Amino acid sequence: MAGHSKWANIQHRKGRQDEKRGKVWTRLTREIIVAARTGGGDITMNPRLRLAIEKAKAANMPADNIKRNVDKATGNLDGVTYEEIRYEGYGIGGAAIIVDCMTDNRVRTVAEVRHAFSKYGGNLGTEGSVAFQFKHCGQLVFAPGTSEDKVMEVALEAGAEDVLTDDDGAIEVLTAPGDYEAVKNALEAAGLKPEVAEVTMRAENTIDLAGEDAARMQKLLDVIEDLDDVQEVYHNASLSE
Numbered sequence: 001m002a003g004h005s006k007w008a009n010i011q012h013r014k015g016r017q018d019e020k021r022g023k024v025w026t027r028l029t030r031e032i033i034v035a036a037r038t039g040g041g042d043i044t045m046n047p048r049l050r051l052a053i054e055k056a057k058a059a060n061m062p063a064d065n066i067k068r069n070v071d072k073a074t075g076n077l078d079g080v081t082y083e084e085i086r087y088e089g090y091g092i093g094g095a096a097i098i099v100d101c102m103t104d105n106r107v108r109t110v111a112e113v114r115h116a117f118s119k120y121g122g123n124l125g126t127e128g129s130v131a132f133q134f135k136h137c138g139q140l141v142f143a144p145g146t147s148e149d150k151v152m153e154v155a156l157e158a159g160a161e162d163v164l165t166d167d168d169g170a171i172e173v174l175t176a177p178g179d180y181e182a183v184k185n186a187l188e189a190a191g192l193k194p195e196v197a198e199v200t201m202r203a204e205n206t207i208d209l210a211g212e213d214a215a216r217m218q219k220l221l222d223v224i225e226d227l228d229d230v231q232e233v234y235h236n237a238s239l240s241e
Helices: 007-019 021-039 047-058 063-073 106-119 148-158 177-189 211-225
Strands: 083-090 096-103 134-142 162-166 171-175 196-203 207-209 230-235 237-239
Touching (some): 047 063, 083 106, 148 162, 211 230
Parallel strands (some): 207 237
């Protein structure tokens, strides 16, 4: 099945994330703490914690740090209590933006998010104002040149919902959130390593932005992502130079 071309945007996003490695451990620490607090410290019984620890290891977080954060969350050590909050709004050209935060001070966080939106050309919306434009799902993306037949055979056999081939040759596997791990493990066992593998909020449709509009949108996204309490930013803009 054909899908919208997104390989360049995925590579661009990965590049921006690599530039901000300093914040990665902070965000992963919060995710580990919240995952362990809500689902317990046993990774065999807590898929969210399993995924958080997998990401932490991929980011070269030491095992001692990971264990200490799990212990904080499960009461073995004193730690900060974080609250999860989602904000929704609009960026340049009406592009939809979802901002997931973890915070120990809700008042500070909403003020910072609202300020970022208003100062850089966006508008903070109400709960539910844009979430309907996204799908909560597992997403695995394979580079152009990967065998479409092999990906499709393995993914669908393992329980994937859909396999999309984008205009630029990238292959995208979509799963229900609960099936993500099983599908990912099956693909990797078959020697198929995804470039991107995550449970995400995937935009159902995209808005193309170019030139000055694309630059303004990227600035807005950068400012939001740089806020201390922001964990993830999802949007439906397709940015080109």
